[in-house]
Amino acid sequence: MRRVALFLLALALLFGVWAFPLLGPLLRQGAFPNPFGLKEPLTLLVYGSSPEYSGYHKRAPERFRGLADAILLVRLDPKANRAVVLSIPRDTWVALPGYGWHKVNAYSPLGGPELMKQAVEQLVGVRPERYVVVSTEALRKAVDALGGVRVCVEKPMRYQDRAAGLAIDLKPGCQVLNGEEAEGYLRFRKDALGDIGRIQRQQAFFHALREQVLSPAGIWRLPRAVAAVEPYVRTDLTREERGAVLGFAMKRPGLVSLLLPGRFGGGGWAVDREALGRLLALYFQGEALGEEATLEGRLVALVYGPGQEALVEGAKERLRALGLRVLLHPVDLVPERTEVLENGPGALAEALGEALGVPYRVSGEAVLGADLTLRLGREGLPR
Template structure:
């Protein structure tokens, strides 16, 4: 799932200064982007994506990835991350500025090592940070300052490192069995400060999993600084990282799926391509083939898994198209769907 911290908007036409924060509608820039992969065995792989990562936003052109939510909401943000990483995203959670403060306080604070002296005041942003270096227990307001600190020579990468320190500390706090009684308050804090396509029951289940213990692996999107302070991904290194850490061998959505209309109504191949892409499939291509009479067949590696997503047809041992991991030949049963 994709975790994104949304920057607040300020009411710039207000008659008072500093400008008050506008009611949160989760439509502004994303300061924090983390792709979190959770496994049934308790492993959590976290990939931090710098907010200034330079990407080609689907349908929008080149820009920083933190602008995707502004231009197309969470759906465009998810698509941008999927196309950047090649990892299917099943869910998203947009967190408001207050989420960190509320969640940290609900968890009873976090203990972490502050790497350096942090002193910063921004009256317009109502941000006042005063932290000493060393290991210490932070409340919600202090944790928020730790994450929002701006005077860092590493810029965006420094923020990413602090995000990872905070998340590790929070998860360590959550998985302490003595803190199980805090779960309802933490769930309430998330519920009030999050926009997500997860149900409340799913969020509770995820927190419950964290309570039982997680093995967390943190990674940062490999790359280098580009023009204008952007972060340019190192795609070969990213591909290697995804293969090593984030590739689920049982997930068919990373495979190349060829769709051939051999006996279905016109437009059926395109409709199936759209359906599979909406489910997170990355490489669905439409190919041509000779007409034939018969039902839909699916062949190739993970054909049974693809069949579940197609929703009809049968798996057969026939040979697939060259270059395709799975071939779907749409037959005369499609008009019944």
């Protein structure tokens, strides 16, 4: 009996050490995780607020009114136990009455989160119910508190902005990034795809961050991460809603990450309304697909790295045998794993994944202009 009491005491002390960093945020926010609080889907507008400056090299006090960055429309669906993240390119043009035409990221300094909600509704056709705005400091603090996040950097990334205090110098390869390095990885856009390439890296980072948070080490560090981020977040979620969102996150929901369908044009990102309608119907309105996934005649981008030429030939043959057209897409770094990607409803990715015997994901990381993307990892395709 004494041993049981000592064990329970040790367990209580361990829990106290683990949860202690949450004490301050809980007292300020008044929100305890409620796993049963979210009963209906909740749509959030989540975006980063770029730093503001009162002079050269002089950071202004945080008002959460800088240009919007990493603009996300998030749908938390408790019935499907799924979080859907739709990334909206910052260079997408949208007009609001009384404001005229602006890129969507400019509505944050013009009118803050409420005006951003209106701009996103006008652009996408879905009204965000609540907003969450984070400053750039939040990312650094969260990643450092989690002990870093493992990311595969696909190419050398070098850029310096002295006025903004941003210095990026990342070498290619799979590595654990600290907070400063993660910020550089997520903000880098000095390549051919510009902001779209950055969004795709952000989506890869979301998946890596999710894996880190759900790991044993990540769960142990999670209270510290929450406490570190809390001062750099502004939201209109009520106390009950905050507890419900935290409780929903504890259920380890599935993650679907999407890029707003479109193409480069008109000095920004031109939205593909038909493709967007399909995604909204499935992931935001709960409608069934209602169409059969046919691979015949579809275009698949075959992504591979240096030294994989022999594997590529075998993959091409198998893809063409399925009736697919193949677009070779060489990259500087061999993909970490073999997988199928689709920035769409997901039925095509599922069909190809099952045909090849490889995993599939719905993700905006898919190659632009192709119906499907097949990343060829070191192991190639299973026989």
